[in-house]
Every structure is written in C-alpha cells, then in structure tokens.
Amino acid sequence: MSQASGTGASGADDDGQRGVGASVVAGAGPVGRPGERATVRLRHDEPEEAPRYAPEWLTLREGADATARAQDLLDPLRIRLANLPGHTGALAVHDLGCGTGSMGRWLAPRLDGPQHWVLHDRDPYLLHFAAVGSPRSAADGSSVTVETRRGDVARLTPDALAGASLVTASALLDVLTREEVVTLVDACAGAGCPALLTLSVAGRVELSPADPLDAEIADAFNAHQRRAGLLGPDAVTVACEAFAARGAAVRVHPSPWRLGPAESALTEQWLRGWVGAAVEQRPALRDRAERYLRDRLAACAAGELRAVVHHSDLLALPRPTGGAS
Numbered sequence: 001m002s003q004a005s006g007t008g009a010s011g012a013d014d015d016g017q018r019g020v021g022a023s024v025v026a027g028a029g030p031v032g033r034p035g036e037r038a039t040v041r042l043r044h045d046e047p048e049e050a051p052r053y054a055p056e057w058l059t060l061r062e063g064a065d066a067t068a069r070a071q072d073l074l075d076p077l078r079i080r081l082a083n084l085p086g087h088t089g090a091l092a093v094h095d096l097g098c099g100t101g102s103m104g105r106w107l108a109p110r111l112d113g114p115q116h117w118v119l120h121d122r123d124p125y126l127l128h129f130a131a132v133g134s135p136r137s138a139a140d141g142s143s144v145t146v147e148t149r150r151g152d153v154a155r156l157t158p159d160a161l162a163g164a165s166l167v168t169a170s171a172l173l174d175v176l177t178r179e180e181v182v183t184l185v186d187a188c189a190g191a192g193c194p195a196l197l198t199l200s201v202a203g204r205v206e207l208s209p210a211d212p213l214d215a216e217i218a219d220a221f222n223a224h225q226r227r228a229g230l231l232g233p234d235a236v237t238v239a240c241e242a243f244a245a246r247g248a249a250v251r252v253h254p255s256p257w258r259l260g261p262a263e264s265a266l267t268e269q270w271l272r273g274w275v276g277a278a279v280e281q282r283p284a285l286r287d288r289a290e291r292y293l294r295d296r297l298a299a300c301a302a303g304e305l306r307a308v309v310h311h312s313d314l315l316a317l318p319r320p321t322g323g324a325s
Contacts, residue, residue: 055100055129060266062102065170069198070253070313074110077166080194080317081111084165090114090145091165096153096172096184097121101130103170103198104146108135114142118164120149154180158190166194173200173235173314174225181235185242188316195243195316199255201225202310203233205274209304213292220278220285227281236312243316255313261303270309271296 081091091113095103098119108115115138119130127148134146151160153169154176161167167188173181188195203222207214225232240250259267275293279286299305 055126057269058100058102058126060269062100062105064257064259064263064266065102065199066106068255068257068311069106070255072253073196073251073313073315076251076317077194077196077315078111081165084193087165090116090143092116092118092163093166093168094118094120094161094164095130096156096167096169098130099126099170101133103168104130104134104144107168107196108144109137109139111138112140112142113138115144117144117146118149119146120151120153122150122152124150154183156184156187158187161187161191161193164191164193166196167191168196169198171199171201171311173197173239174232175230176235177229178231178238181231181239182242185239185246185316189243189246189248189318192318194318196313197239197316198313199311200236200239200314201233202236202254202312204310206308206310207296208306209299211292211295213288216285217275217278217289217292220282221274224277224281236314239314239316243314247319248316249319250317251315253313253315255311257307257309257311259307259309264300264303267300267305267307268297270307271300 081087091111093104093108093115095101095117098104098121101119104117104119108117117134119127119134121127121130127150131146131148135144138144153172176184185195203218203225205214205218205221222233226234231238236252240252243250257263257266257270259270271293275289275296279289296305
C-alpha cells in the first residue's frame with residue numbers, strides 16, 4: 001500500500017521537539033486529520049481526498065522493508081510461477097496499493113523472465129513516483145514494463161485481475177477491514193493467481209533498553225490499529241483463513257524490522273507515529289507518553305536504542321490447475 005506513512009506533523013514540546021498530538025496511522029509518520037481512516041480509497045463515487053501518504057516516509061522505510069521481507073517465500077513462489085498453466089509471454093504482476101513502487105523494486109529483480117507490472121494506487125502522485133522508479137530488468141536480464149491504474153484496492157474483482165500471474169502488496173492488509181480483506185482474497189482466488197502480501201503488522205514490538213511503559217504504549221497502538229473495524233494485527237490471520245477457505249495453500253513467515261543506530265532516522269519517525277497513535281487512542285497516556293517519547297528519541301539520537309518491529313509476510317498459492325505444481 002502507500003505504506004503506513006504520514007504527511008507531516010503538528011504540535012511541539014516545550015523543548016522544540018514535535019509532540020505526540022498529531023494524528024497517525026499504521027505505525028508510521030503522522031498524518032493530517034485526527035480520526036482519519038487509513039485505507040486505500042479509490043471509489044470513483046466518493047469525493048476526491050487529499051493524498052495521505054508521503055513519499056518521504058515511503059522512501060525512508062524502503063531499505064528496512066527490503067531487508068525484512070521473507071526471502072524464504074521466494075522459492076515456492078518461483079516454482080509456482082514457472083508452472084503457471086497456459087502461461088506464455090511476460091508475467092503479469094499486479095501490485096496493490098503500490099505507493100512509490102518499493103515492492104516492484106525489490107521483487108522484479110528477484111524473478112526471472114519478462115514481467116509486466118500493473119501498479120494500483122489511489123494517489124496519482126505516488127503512482128508517478130512508482131512508474132518513474134520502477135526496475136527495467138528481471139533477474140535474468142529480461143525486460144520489465146509497467147503501467148499504472150488508479151482504483152479502489154478494497155473493491156477488486158477477478159475481472160480487474162484478469163490475466164494476472166501474481167498479486168503483490170506491501171503493508172496493506174492491516175489497514176483493511178475484514179470485508180475488504182475477503183474482497184481482496186476473492187479477487188485473487190477468482191483470478192487463480194498466487195498472492196505475496198508482505199509486511200503486515202504483527203502487533204509486537206521489542207525495544208532495548210526496555211522501559212516500563214513499552215507494553216502500555218504497544219497495547220494502545222494495537223487498539224488504534226483495530227479502530228473502526230480495521231484488522232490491524234489480526235489481518236494476517238483473517239487473510240490466511242480466507243485464502244484457505246478457498247482452497248489455497250498458505251505460508252506465513254516473519255518479516256521484522258530490526259532497527260539500530262544505522263536506521264536512526266527511520267526509528268525516530270516510527271517512534272513518533274507509534275507513540276502518537278497510542279495517545280490518539282488513549283489520551284490519558286499523553287503526559288507519560290511525552291516523557292517517554294523524549295527519552296526514547298534521546299536514546300535513538302545517541303545510538304543507544306534498538307527496536308524490533310514485527311511484521312508477517314504471507315504467500316497464498318491457489319489450488320493447482322492444469323498440471324501446475
């Protein structure tokens with residue numbers, strides 16, 4: 001998706017640092033309006049909305065995302081793609097909620113053969129970044145081409161994925177509702193193609209050194225993730241059950257961010273979003289959270305803070321047909 005990000009921040013502490021009052025989504029940077037729903041919305045019968053995801057945040061997290069994604073899922077994916085029934089020509093890869101295109105930059109060079117990527121997002125600004133920054137060659141030097149489509153990823157139909165060889169998404173499932181995940185799964189199952197859905201939040205964070213407030217912030221953040229019917233940390237379980245009910249074989253692997261001194265810029269922005277979401281969900285935390293955030297940011301700046309932010313990657317392989325294995 002326009003991966004769990006933010007467009008700015010508001011408020012300031014007495015010492016000049018940004019506070020925890022900004023509205024935030026999905027464990028990332030702050031966004032514009034309190035209570036705004038963090039899901040890709042491209043229904044053409046709804047009013048146009050301002051962009052919600054900043055390319056700066058997506059760029060900042062891209063390296064950590066690339067390192068975190070589960071390499072163990074690539075071999076079974078390659079085997080299935082090599083045995084797609086009736087496949088000729090380029091692989092058709094649909095990247096849902098593509099953001100600035102980081103999934104394509106990571107995956108296309110790891111797959112052999114010509115590929116045609118169809119990039120879906122609600123935001124034409126991000127689609128432009130994704131198209132311009134898309135890779136041009138596959139692992140074996142074959143060509144990679146790209147097209148962009150604006151649309152509502154929560155209302156996909158099998159027709160929208162007609163001819164798809166693979167569906168991908170990154171940091172998308174956890175900002176969807178159960179109904180939207182089932183719609184997405186139905187579309188993938190109807191198209192009969194594998195789905196690689198990466199970097200869904202798992203609801204667990206490990207910080208070192210530990211602080212007594214860690215668990216309370218994490219619990220409030222997870223509640224924020226589940227607001228208004230969003231699935232948050234439950235998304236992978238719901239998606240697994242939905243894919244399995246449609247006959248797909250499902251594999252899940254951990255894909256944690258491991259953030260240390262070399263990732264301090266990302267850690268800082270992640271902390272602001274993580275704590276800000278917790279306070280938005282439970283305003284009574286504000287005073288303690290301000291102190292907590294100041295201390296955590298100071299430790300981050302000093303190179304003394306490490307964080308493991310847990311995510312999960314999911315690979316769904318539809319029931320083989322036509323001799324596929």
